[in-house]
Amino acid sequence: MNMSSSIPGAQMVGRLAKVLRAVSTSMPEGSSTIQIARVVDLPRPTVHRLLSALTEEGFCDHDHRKGLWLLGPEVYLMGAVAAERYDITSIARQHVEALADATGESAFLSARRGDETVCLLRQDGSFPIRSFVLYEGKRFPLGVASAGLAILSFLDGDAIDRYLANHSLVVEHGESHDVDTLRQRIVQTRTHGWSLNPGLIVEGSWGMGAAVFDPSGQPAWSLSLTGIESRFSAARRPEMGRLLLRHAHELTKKLCH
Amino acid sequence: MNMSSSIPGAQMVGRLAKVLRAVSTSMPEGSSTIQIARVVDLPRPTVHRLLSALTEEGFCDHDHRKGLWLLGPEVYLMGAVAAERYDITSIARQHVEALADATGESAFLSARRGDETVCLLRQDGSFPIRSFVLYEGKRFPLGVASAGLAILSFLDGDAIDRYLANHSLVVEHGESHDVDTLRQRIVQTRTHGWSLNPGLIVEGSWGMGAAVFDPSGQPAWSLSLTGIESRFSAARRPEMGRLLLRHAHELTKKLCH
């Protein structure tokens, strides 16, 4: 979200983007006008206007009975066209499924999108107790959750410094996300090769992640696992870490060809 | 595209929608600024500004070397979220494939989007000469091509009248698309149950289509076949029509549950 763009028209587009993202995040139930207004921090009439205009163009849809706004068909259509360029999920799916099979936990593919990660794929494992902190479409800032930490940890040092200087994660994500603690966890992630989220978002919901690199060597995606604390014991973590790294490495190789 | 909306903000959103659709239509190669400006009939600087703002938000991407604008990752991400609500292609795929197998022609699923159809699925058959007039993402006005004619033909009489009164298809699609000729072809389509495009868009490229109905009984999709003229002989058409109607009917039933 660029707050200081010099491009005329960028304010409107930025607002539309925020509104669409809020709607997207609230799928499949959708959101009310006021909920979206709170999320995007804009006056309700403004949000209502934007949503109405988006609905006229098919980018949103309005369930009048429930008063909920949803993504519209136009988003789906364009998304399908864009998939040809952006979709690595067909390649990654077998890895996500293999991770879920081997560990019994829920396995994920997340992608870096600027300063955030967004979950693209989820495959549940055989263990019947599952964490739903992460799911398709869910976004977290870099450094939050195992996927975001894995990606952040393998950015260039300058990029890490810039990100940490410009983002304060404590308010929304707790003291465990202050800069000093994050730096320690970055060091640990680089040492192990995999990241650990020891219940820092929701108590009892643990996760591990490994970065997947794009052809230019930048961490652009992450494979991760989530589950309950007892399934992420210190004895089990090295094995899970090895599995994650193996699949992340194989996926990275596939994406370079 | 609503030209007389009373919603403030609708002009801007409408312009953005047109620009995004133009980019989407030009995928996977993308388009130059001036190409999009011509398609959407807006001044080039305006288009450049809109595209730049959309690119800042991730809805478009700019290949600086080639000067081409493409759909951005945000469209893909939201599209994947919206797919949960709008995607019937997984259900329809087996029908499209079965049609291609049985006939040897290219088979399609198209969806109605307001006054247009858009192609969602394409499956090529075994016959090695194929028409590429229709492909995923391609849009035609209702009444044009076999899919659009199939859907238009089974709308309510009032809706057909309104559409024909408000749209002149002759300029872009030829004299064969004047109102009187379209009405005759609508009568024929209703009689047979399937529509025929006898090389009216590109000479030698023929097509047949059948409407698929949504739970409220409205024609919302179409299954169609395209190929070369010699493959759509008068002797073969009843059999192909029967196949189309059978699959359209089965798909319609699946969509009602």
Add this chain to the structure above:
DNA sequence: ACGGAAGCGTCCGCGTTGTGGACGGAGGGA
């Protein structure tokens, strides 16, 4: 039943912000 809170959608005067003609630069072809 009544009152309050919360949310809904709409309105319209105002001023913020989007607009596009003009400009200079780049690239390609004759």
Add this chain to the structure above:
DNA sequence: TCCCTCCGTCCACAACGCGGACGCTTCCGT
């Protein structure tokens, strides 16, 4: 070299997006 086409940028101006206020509806608690 000249011409054509396209590129991205600029900034004065007014078009159009904005949002406080309004009236209405629904839900909940007393």
